[in-house]
Amino acid sequence: MQQLSGLDASFLYMETPNTYGHVNSVAIYERPSPDFEPFDMVYERFGSLIGHLSPMRRRLVDVPFGLDHPYWIDDPDFDLDYHVRHIGLAPPGAADQLGDQVARIVGRHMDRRRPLWEAYVIEGLADGRWAMLTKYHHSTIDGAAGVIMLKILTDPSPDSKWTMEPVEWHGEEIPRDVDLLKATARNLAANPVKAARLQLKIVRQLAETAGVDSVGGVAGQARDAFKALVAQTHGTASSHEESVSIPLSPAPPTPWNASVTPNRRFAMRSVALANVKALKDATGGTINDIVMAMCTGALREYLLELDALPEEPLRAMVPVSIRTGEERGDEVWSNRVSAIVAELPTNCPDPVERVELCRQAMHAAKRQMDLLPAEAMMEASQITSPVIAASAIRLVGRLKLADRVNTPVNVVISNVPGPREALYFAGAKLDAYIPVSTISDGVGLNITVHSYEGRLDIGLISDRELIPDLWHLTDLHVDEIERLFEATGAEWAVPPAPATMRRGGHGTEAIPPSNPEVARRIDKQREIRTASMSARAKQEVARRSPGKKPAVKSPPSKKRVAAKKISTKRKNSE
Numbered sequence: 001m002q003q004l005s006g007l008d009a010s011f012l013y014m015e016t017p018n019t020y021g022h023v024n025s026v027a028i029y030e031r032p033s034p035d036f037e038p039f040d041m042v043y044e045r046f047g048s049l050i051g052h053l054s055p056m057r058r059r060l061v062d063v064p065f066g067l068d069h070p071y072w073i074d075d076p077d078f079d080l081d082y083h084v085r086h087i088g089l090a091p092p093g094a095a096d097q098l099g100d101q102v103a104r105i106v107g108r109h110m111d112r113r114r115p116l117w118e119a120y121v122i123e124g125l126a127d128g129r130w131a132m133l134t135k136y137h138h139s140t141i142d143g144a145a146g147v148i149m150l151k152i153l154t155d156p157s158p159d160s161k162w163t164m165e166p167v168e169w170h171g172e173e174i175p176r177d178v179d180l181l182k183a184t185a186r187n188l189a190a191n192p193v194k195a196a197r198l199q200l201k202i203v204r205q206l207a208e209t210a211g212v213d214s215v216g217g218v219a220g221q222a223r224d225a226f227k228a229l230v231a232q233t234h235g236t237a238s239s240h241e242e243s244v245s246i247p248l249s250p251a252p253p254t255p256w257n258a259s260v261t262p263n264r265r266f267a268m269r270s271v272a273l274a275n276v277k278a279l280k281d282a283t284g285g286t287i288n289d290i291v292m293a294m295c296t297g298a299l300r301e302y303l304l305e306l307d308a309l310p311e312e313p314l315r316a317m318v319p320v321s322i323r324t325g326e327e328r329g330d331e332v333w334s335n336r337v338s339a340i341v342a343e344l345p346t347n348c349p350d351p352v353e354r355v356e357l358c359r360q361a362m363h364a365a366k367r368q369m370d371l372l373p374a375e376a377m378m379e380a381s382q383i384t385s386p387v388i389a390a391s392a393i394r395l396v397g398r399l400k401l402a403d404r405v406n407t408p409v410n411v412v413i414s415n416v417p418g419p420r421e422a423l424y425f426a427g428a429k430l431d432a433y434i435p436v437s438t439i440s441d442g443v444g445l446n447i448t449v450h451s452y453e454g455r456l457d458i459g460l461i462s463d464r465e466l467i468p469d470l471w472h473l474t475d476l477h478v479d480e481i482e483r484l485f486e487a488t489g490a491e492w493a494v495p496p497a498p499a500t501m502r503r504g505g506h507g508t509e510a511i512p513p514s515n516p517e518v519a520r521r522i523d524k525q526r527e528i529r530t531a532s533m534s535a536r537a538k539q540e541v542a543r544r545s546p547g548k549k550p551a552v553k554s555p556p557s558k559k560r561v562a563a564k565k566i567s568t569k570r571k572n573s574e
């Protein structure tokens with residue numbers, strides 16, 4: 001029996017009837033031969049892992065009345081058939097069909113009476129390939145641990161032999177409530193000591209960051225820092241001082257910053273990593289700067305189309321892994337993640353300038369972590385009352401506070417580095433690995449980018465009602481890469497990837513494959529998608545910023561003019 005850390009448990013407390021604490025991924029594989037049976041191989045491999053990896057077999061045990069963080073125990077009633085499932089897509093097996101199926105699966109809570117993971121083998125993709133959707137609760141693993149899990153499941157070459165044989169293991173007896181309450185009493189008695197130690201540690205770390213050697217000096221530095229912060233807020237800070245941006249006000253409203261429903265949308269695209277590197281060289285930035293600028297430009301264009309672009313920059317919460325690489329045992333599977341808040345220069349019309357502004361914003365955001373170290377925040381979550389934490393989150397959802405006040409951030413953006421080399425699953429080559437993250441009340445959009453081999457796979461998940469045209473928003477991310485090439489004059493390292501196949505005859509493949517033979521069959525026609533917006537989202541923007549016009553309006557693009565003409569023709573024909 002092992003107790004969850006405060007950070008691991010926080011992903012359980014965040015769940016409400018409309019929000020979920022699990023993270024997911026979609027892996028697209030080729031078939032090594034026509035008679036390859038993916039479900040049999042997935043079932044066999046996951047079955048072999050159960051005895052080796054504790055996250056695959058442990059289930060939750062709650063403390064009575066929620067007085068302390070839950071515990072993990074090895075499930076005494078483990079059932080592999082429950083966790084590994086087999087489904088198929090109806091013809092034609094288009095990308096949006098796969099996205100819809102993924103959205104339905106991730107839009108369901110996980111059964112806490114069982115180990116918190118599920119694996120789905122999805123067949124019926126248009127080009128004969130198959131997909132595997134994995135669903136892990138965030139209390140079990142974080143994004144970086146998910147990459148570790150991917151490497152464990154796969155092989156470095158198509159002819160590698162699977163060497164992980166099943167090992168015998170035994171489930172644990174479910175502990176009695178009285179034993180859990182006794183352990184809770186001991187933990188609660190120790191909490192005041194933990195809290196005092198944490199406060200002293202934060203003071204010491206702040207002193208080290210500020211270069212101050214005494215507690216009195218810390219007080220003086222804190223006073224000066226507060227004055228500088230006030231000056232920065234009022235625009236009176238001197239130009240030679242390096243400021244640290246701390247979000248003290250709500251983020252500007254967008255259509256997706258509202259309470260979420262239980263239903264989700266998911267969309268995906270890919271870009272060549274070589275093209276991102278070419279833009280990195282052309283702008284003098286980093287790969288992460290290009291990724292942030294790509295997301296910024298796409299969000300800007302989308303909000304311009306909806307006539308809902310705020311005057312102020314949007315804000316993004318950016319998860320940051322704090323793994324050292326020295327984690328051992330169960331530490332590997334515990335969450336080692338923090339977050340920073342960065343401004344997105346959506347108010348800047350120049351795509352190249354946005355790259356530089358993103359670089360500056362990320363630098364300032366990383367300074368936040370220096371002032372309040374992530375380790376201290378993790379320890380703070382350890383002494384937080386589970387009752388208070390869970391009650392507060394439920395209250396936010398019940399009162400729909402996200403519909404009444406603007407949230408501190410607008411969107412979550414993650415950039416997860418993945419394997420650079422090709423991976424194989426029982427001889428089946430991994431073509432793409434698309435992340436599927438989570439959203440919450442007030443932040444109904446999550447953008448996650450995962451690198452693998454020579455590509456960046458982009459996964460967007462949103463509330464079904466708040467962003468009804470999520471595929472269009474996903475396409476705008478790829479359009480922003482094209483816009484950056486045009487603005488910088490850089491040469492394409494790899495020709496732009498074609499659009500994914502969607503119902504209606506646009507494209508030919510579910511996900512652009514790396515196999516050249518398959519790629520030749522791809523139709524290069526891209527659908528002109530009209531920018532639509534649900535009535536609910538329009539009402540949210542109008543109510544929370546009455547009479548407000550976008551600060552910046554660009555001339556209607558050719559796509560938008562064409563979309564408007566198509567819409568007019570349809571109305572006339574009706």
